Amino acid sequence: MSTVLPQRFDESENDLNTHIDLPPIAIIYHTSYGSTLQYAKWISEHFTDADLYHVRDFNDKQINNYDIFLIGGSTRRGWLTTEHFIKKHAKSLESKYVFVFATGIIPWRGKKRKDAYLRIPLHVRSSIQYIKLPGKVDPDKLNLFDRLYLSMNGIGQYNQMNKKFINPIIDYVHSIRNQHTQK
Numbered sequence: 001m002s003t004v005l006p007q008r009f010d011e012s013e014n015d016l017n018t019h020i021d022l023p024p025i026a027i028i029y030h031t032s033y034g035s036t037l038q039y040a041k042w043i044s045e046h047f048t049d050a051d052l053y054h055v056r057d058f059n060d061k062q063i064n065n066y067d068i069f070l071i072g073g074s075t076r077r078g079w080l081t082t083e084h085f086i087k088k089h090a091k092s093l094e095s096k097y098v099f100v101f102a103t104g105i106i107p108w109r110g111k112k113r114k115d116a117y118l119r120i121p122l123h124v125r126s127s128i129q130y131i132k133l134p135g136k137v138d139p140d141k142l143n144l145f146d147r148l149y150l151s152m153n154g155i156g157q158y159n160q161m162n163k164k165f166i167n168p169i170i171d172y173v174h175s176i177r178n179q180h181t182q183k
């Protein structure tokens with residue numbers, strides 16, 4: 001009788017470890033005054049393997065390198081600064097896990113309260129996660145036009161930034177990654 005064991009594994013420890021590739025994450029942001037970048041950095045502290053890009057630096061060809069897209073922009077005059085990116089990549093993003101976060105003033109008193117969200121095409125927004133995060137306004141740092149616009153809307157100093165607001169985003173990514181590891 002043969003005593004040779006089936007040689008399916010090289011018995012070195014490394015080869016016996018099951019290696020699971022987690023779905024890769026791209027964090028893409030646009031910021032004018034830094035608050036959206038701050039949220040993006042807080043998120044990236046939780047996922048040290050994630051790649052962080054300013055929306056301008058993201059090369060279209062890189063879209064297929066990622067499964068999870070966390071896309072952050074600020075709300076300006078009722079539109080989202082990442083709207084162009086989202087619309088441009090709508091087709092590719094359909095097959096991705098997408099969480100859009102929008103910094104802004106909460107509650108925004110203007111008539112344009114929901115406009116930024118509603119400007120995302122229906123077929124895109126029905127398949128993505130979306131959250132509005134309280135941002136920051138420091139009138140001394142705003143350019144003249146921005147300062148005028150906000151003062152006309154009765155907005156002065158505002159800062160409600162808090163790391164805890166990213167929790168739904170973190171939970172979402174963990175749930176996607178957990179599903180993947182259980183497959």
Ligand SMILES: Cc1cc2nc3c(=O)[nH]c(=O)nc-3n(C[C@H](O)[C@H](O)[C@H](O)COP(=O)(O)O)c2cc1C
Nearest residue numbers: 031032033034035036074076077078104105135136
């Ligand atoms: C010109 C201007 C327009 C803004 N319009 C809106 C708005 O429509 N809705 C809103 O919730 N916040 C609005 N904000 C607040 C910004 O979204 C908020 O300050 C955000 O934190 C800025 O992000 P950033 O620091 O990444 O540029 C506006 C701010 C500026 C300067």
